[in-house]
Amino acid sequence: MQRADTVLALSVGDPSGIGPEIAIAAWRLRKRAQVPPFYLLADPALIAARADALGVQVALADATPEDAAARFADALPVVGLDARFVDTPGTPATANAAGVIEAIDRAVADCFDGRAAAVVTCPIAKKPLYEAGFGFPGHTEYLAHLASRRTGSEIMPVMMLAGPELRTVPVTIHIALTAVPATLTTELIVETARITAHDLKTRFGIEKPRLAIAGLNPHAGEGGSMGLEDRDIVLPAVEALKAQGIDAFGPLPADTMFHPRARAGYDAALCMYHDQALIPAKALAFDEAVNVTLGLPFIRTSPDHGTAFDIAGKGIARPDSLIAALKLARKLADTDSRNAQA
Incomplete structure (x- = not known):
C-alpha cells in the first residue's frame, strides 16, 4: 500500500x-487528466445523492487517509x-457550517x-459561516x-x-x-515579498x-503628482528588499506590467490590492489559475473561483x-519534500 502522505486531502467546501x-x-x-490521488472530506450521503441527482456514475469508497491512495484508482x-x-444545491445553509469547518x-x-x-480546498461561502459564528475573513486567515x-x-x-503564464500576489x-x-505599509510589503x-x-x-512590485497609484504615482504612497511606502520597501538580497524592482505602473514581454521579466508580481492582482490572473487563465497560500507550514491550494451557487x-x-x-499541490509537496531531505 502507498504511504498515506502521498495522497492529498480535499475539503468539500460549501456543499450547496x-x-x-x-x-x-x-x-x-x-x-x-492525470489527477494525483486525493480523498474527499465530506458527508458521504450528500456526495452519493449529488451524484445520483446529476445522473453521474461514480463508485464511492468509505475510506481513511491511510488507504485512500490505494483505493483511488477504482473509487472516489x-x-x-x-x-x-443538508442537500440544497444553489442555496447556502447555515446548518452546513459545522461540516464545512470540520472538513478544513x-x-x-x-x-x-x-x-x-x-x-486542497473547494470554495466556501462566507455569509453562512458568519451567521454560524465563524470569526475569520475567509479561508486563508482561518488556515493561518x-x-x-x-x-x-x-x-x-x-x-x-x-x-501557466502569471503569478500574482495581493x-x-x-x-x-x-x-x-491606510493599511499598506513598507513593512507589510517587505514581509509579503519575503514570504x-x-x-x-x-x-x-x-x-x-x-x-515585480506594482505601484498603488496610476503611473506608480508619477513622481508624487498622483499620490505619495508609491514614493513614501512602496519604493522604500523595494530598496529594503534589495538590501536583503531579494531580486525586487519597482514600483511599476500596473497598467504595463502584465503584457507578455513584461511577464517574461519576473517570476511573480506583487500587487497592492486584491483586484490589481486577481484581474490579470483570472483574465489570462480563469479555468487554470490556482489559489496558493504561501507562508504556511503545509501546502494549500484551491480553485481560483467561488462557490458558483447559480450553477450548482x-x-x-x-x-x-x-x-x-490538485496537480499543483502535488508538485509543490514533492518539491518541498525534496528540499527537506536535502
Missing part, C-alpha cells in the same frame, strides 16, 4: 455550491465527517500528522489561525494566484478599496525569484481549476 460536483468530476477525469475515496449536510480542520490536521501531503495554533508561533499567510486582500492606503520569495524558492523550485447542481461546472489545484 459546486464543490461536490467538481470533486466528482475531477475523480472521473483522473486517468485522462470519501472520508466521512462527524457533521451531516481535519484536512489541516491530516497534513500536520503525516496522513496527507497537502490541503490553525497553523499558528498548531505551531505555537504567529503565521502570516500570503495569497498567490498561480497560472499585498492587501479582503478589505475595502478605501482602506487600502513570496522564500516559497518560490523552496516550493516552486525557482533558485533566485524575481519580484446543474452538472455544468467545470473541474479544470480544481484539477489544476
Whole structure:
C-alpha cells in the first residue's frame, strides 16, 4: 500500500455550491487528466445523492487517509465527517457550517500528522459561516489561525494566484478599496515579498525569484503628482528588499506590467490590492489559475473561483481549476519534500 502522505486531502467546501460536483468530476477525469490521488472530506450521503441527482456514475469508497491512495484508482475515496449536510444545491445553509469547518480542520490536521501531503480546498461561502459564528475573513486567515495554533508561533499567510503564464500576489486582500492606503505599509510589503520569495524558492523550485512590485497609484504615482504612497511606502520597501538580497524592482505602473514581454521579466508580481492582482490572473487563465497560500507550514491550494451557487447542481461546472489545484499541490509537496531531505 502507498504511504498515506502521498495522497492529498480535499475539503468539500460549501456543499450547496459546486464543490461536490467538481470533486466528482475531477475523480472521473483522473486517468485522462492525470489527477494525483486525493480523498474527499465530506458527508458521504450528500456526495452519493449529488451524484445520483446529476445522473453521474461514480463508485464511492468509505475510506481513511491511510488507504485512500490505494483505493483511488477504482473509487472516489470519501472520508466521512462527524457533521451531516443538508442537500440544497444553489442555496447556502447555515446548518452546513459545522461540516464545512470540520472538513478544513481535519484536512489541516491530516497534513500536520503525516496522513496527507497537502490541503486542497473547494470554495466556501462566507455569509453562512458568519451567521454560524465563524470569526475569520475567509479561508486563508482561518488556515493561518490553525497553523499558528498548531505551531505555537504567529503565521502570516500570503495569497498567490498561480497560472501557466502569471503569478500574482495581493499585498492587501479582503478589505475595502478605501482602506487600502491606510493599511499598506513598507513593512507589510517587505514581509509579503519575503514570504513570496522564500516559497518560490523552496516550493516552486525557482533558485533566485524575481519580484515585480506594482505601484498603488496610476503611473506608480508619477513622481508624487498622483499620490505619495508609491514614493513614501512602496519604493522604500523595494530598496529594503534589495538590501536583503531579494531580486525586487519597482514600483511599476500596473497598467504595463502584465503584457507578455513584461511577464517574461519576473517570476511573480506583487500587487497592492486584491483586484490589481486577481484581474490579470483570472483574465489570462480563469479555468487554470490556482489559489496558493504561501507562508504556511503545509501546502494549500484551491480553485481560483467561488462557490458558483447559480450553477450548482446543474452538472455544468467545470473541474479544470480544481484539477489544476490538485496537480499543483502535488508538485509543490514533492518539491518541498525534496528540499527537506536535502
